[in-house]
Each structure stands twice: as C-alpha cells, then as structure tokens.
Amino acid sequence: MSTHQAIAILDSGVGGLTVAKEVMRQLPRERVLYFGDTARAPYGPRSKEEVALFTRQIVDYLLQFDPKMIVIACNTATAVAIEAIRTNVSVPVLGVxxxxxxxxxxxxxxxxxxxxxxxxxxxxxxxxxxxxxxxxxxxxxxxxxxxxxxxxxxxxxxxxxxxxxxxxxxxxxxxxxxxxxxxxxxxxxxxxxxxxxxxxxxxxxxxxADQTARDISTLLSHTGQLESSNEVPVHRFFCSGDPRTFQWIAQDWLNEQIHVTPVMWQVPKFI
Known part of the structure; x- marks a missing residue:
C-alpha cells in the first residue's frame, strides 16, 4: 500500500469536519477524502438498520478512491456500524x-x-x-x-x-x-x-477529534504509511445534499477554499 493514498473520513453531515480539521493540522502532508451525508442527516433519530446501510454505502463509494484508511467520524455510525465495516474492508477502520x-x-x-x-x-x-x-x-x-x-x-x-x-x-x-x-x-x-x-x-x-487524529498518526507511523511528500496535499470533499451549504460551512470551519462534489445516490434509501 502506498504512502500517497488518502485518508477517507465520513460523517452524517458537516460534523466530521472537526475531525478532518485536526487531521489536516496534525498531519499536514496527508490528503483527505471527506464525505458528508447531508441529504440524510441527522443519523441520530434513525434506526440501526438505516445507519448501517448508509455507512456501508458511503464506505463503498470512498473505496473506489483506494484510501489507506477509513475514519468513521460520526459517533452514531461508529456505535452501530464500525465492527461490520471492519469485517468487510481490507484497510484499517477507525471510529471516534x-x-x-x-x-x-x-x-x-x-x-x-x-x-x-x-x-x-x-x-x-x-x-x-x-x-x-x-x-x-x-x-x-x-x-x-x-x-x-x-x-x-x-x-x-x-x-x-x-x-x-x-x-x-x-x-x-x-x-x-x-x-x-x-x-x-x-x-x-x-x-x-x-x-x-x-x-x-x-x-x-x-x-x-484531537485524540482520533493522534490515533491516525500512530497507526500510519506504525505501518510505515505516513505521507513523505513535500507537495501541498489536495483534499477532496463530497456531500449528498446541497453542496452550497456544505461548502459555506466547510470553508468557514477549515478557513480555506474548497471544492465540493455533489453525490446523488442511485440505490433505494430510507427517507
């Protein structure tokens, strides 16, 4: 596995940006792939089955980019789905x-x-x-x-x-x-x-967020996967809802300009 692969972070919406910000601060060489499921947030009131399905959908989407790890930056999804996700993917999966x-x-x-x-x-x-x-x-x-x-x-x-x-x-x-x-x-x-x-x-x-970023750093160091390039990383952001609202909140929180790619699900969903 290459050190140049990105860290994939997912959340029900914009909340996981708090984790992404810490990762970008503590590991400034790493590339981040972020997915916010803003069309279906919040996850809290939903059933376990819904949350598990949504989490799996997002993980499957992010895996196409060949990340070196998955970070479930959503407490509800971590509580419900992390063990099943770990069983079904070949990269490390961290929760919060x-x-x-x-x-x-x-x-x-x-x-x-x-x-x-x-x-x-x-x-x-x-x-x-x-x-x-x-x-x-x-x-x-x-x-x-x-x-x-x-x-x-x-x-x-x-x-x-x-x-x-x-x-x-x-x-x-x-x-x-x-x-x-x-x-x-x-x-x-x-x-x-x-x-x-x-x-x-x-x-x-x-x-x-702070401790999760530390755990990411420790794991990547242990497996020899810390990014060594001095190039400025290009982060990618995806959301399933209104990209304008997501972009405004993300830019405000991260204090940098970003581009957001909207993702429309093609599979049945609980709404």
Whole structure:
C-alpha cells in the first residue's frame, strides 16, 4: 500500500469536519477524502438498520478512491456500524468513540463524566461501555441532545438562537457533579463556546477529534504509511445534499477554499 493514498473520513453531515480539521493540522502532508451525508442527516433519530446501510454505502463509494484508511467520524455510525465495516474492508477502520473515552478518562479528576450525543449514540450505550472498559468505577451521566445537530447543519452555530437551544438542551446536566463532558457527536465542537458557557469553566470539554487524529498518526507511523511528500496535499470533499451549504460551512470551519462534489445516490434509501 502506498504512502500517497488518502485518508477517507465520513460523517452524517458537516460534523466530521472537526475531525478532518485536526487531521489536516496534525498531519499536514496527508490528503483527505471527506464525505458528508447531508441529504440524510441527522443519523441520530434513525434506526440501526438505516445507519448501517448508509455507512456501508458511503464506505463503498470512498473505496473506489483506494484510501489507506477509513475514519468513521460520526459517533452514531461508529456505535452501530464500525465492527461490520471492519469485517468487510481490507484497510484499517477507525471510529471516534474509543479515542473520546480515553481522553475523558485522562482528564477527569473526580471520576464523574458526562456524555452528550445524538439519540442513537446515547441509546447504544457505546460511550458507557468504552469508558467502563477503561475505568470500571467511573460514573457516567448520558444525555441525548437531538436539537443541536440541526443547528450546525443549517450553519446556525454562531447565532443567538444557538445559545438558547444549547442551554435548554443541557439543562438536565446543570445539577450533576461531572467535571468532564464528552462532546459525543462530532457536530458539537461547532458549539463548544456555547456549551462551555452553559456548563461553566469547571467542566472540561472533550472532543474526540484531537485524540482520533493522534490515533491516525500512530497507526500510519506504525505501518510505515505516513505521507513523505513535500507537495501541498489536495483534499477532496463530497456531500449528498446541497453542496452550497456544505461548502459555506466547510470553508468557514477549515478557513480555506474548497471544492465540493455533489453525490446523488442511485440505490433505494430510507427517507
């Protein structure tokens, strides 16, 4: 396998751009292929069967570009589909739940960790399992926040409305004694400032993006696949919904000009 192959990153929408940004920062020589399934976001309210099908569709699409690894930068898809994807592809497949859990265990001082995520992620219990696998005695408080992803997908993450919606969504956590909060959806770092304002300075926020990028770097180094070229990498972006909205959000978040290729699915889908 060549070191010049790209890292493929997929998400239900724009959330995985938080992971892509960290990969581009920590591994500036690597090429990124990014797919956002914006036409069918959010994945959180959908059934396991739907999420598994959609994830497999995107992986199959990205495999045509011969990537050196697949990164499922969607917590819901990681919880539901990662093991099946690993079984059926020949390249490494990384998710975002274990890295986030590991970072939270390192951060907490009182052993009380909060997790916010989509309905699907929270319902799966994947973070509770991952956290207790590392530290069996940890206390975990989980909360589904289904109103947050639509704010980000609409590009409203800096609006005053976003502040109100975030504080209302997090209200059940305000009386908990957690000292660490996992942003268990890759969309949520877009709202990190507002989440921090609502939870207070004493609660550390954990985004899986940084640790996931570190895991990617470690794996590529171990397998001798780190990109060695000094050429400026050309990243490629694909989305299944409105490319204009995706492009605007991506350029704002990544702080660079990009081109987006729209992809229209030719297979039946649950809508």
């Amino acid at each position: 739940i274990t890295p986030g859990a590991r970072a939270a265990i390192k951060q907490t001082k009182n052993g009380q960790i909060g997790v916010i995520g989509t309905e699907g992620t929270i319902r799966s219990g994947a973070y509770v399992t991952a956290l207790r696998r590392i530290s069996p005695g940890v206390k975990v408080v989980s909360l589904a926040c289904p109103t947050l992803v639509p704010l980000v997908e609409k590009g409203m993450f800096r609006s005053e409305e976003a502040s109100d919606v975030v504080c209302e969504a997090l209200r059940p956590l305000r009386n908990e004694t957690i000292d660490t909060l996992i942003l268990g959806c890759t969309h949520y770092p877009f709202l990190a400032d507002r989440i921090k304002r609502c939870m207070g300075e004493d609660v550390a926020l954990i985004s899986s």
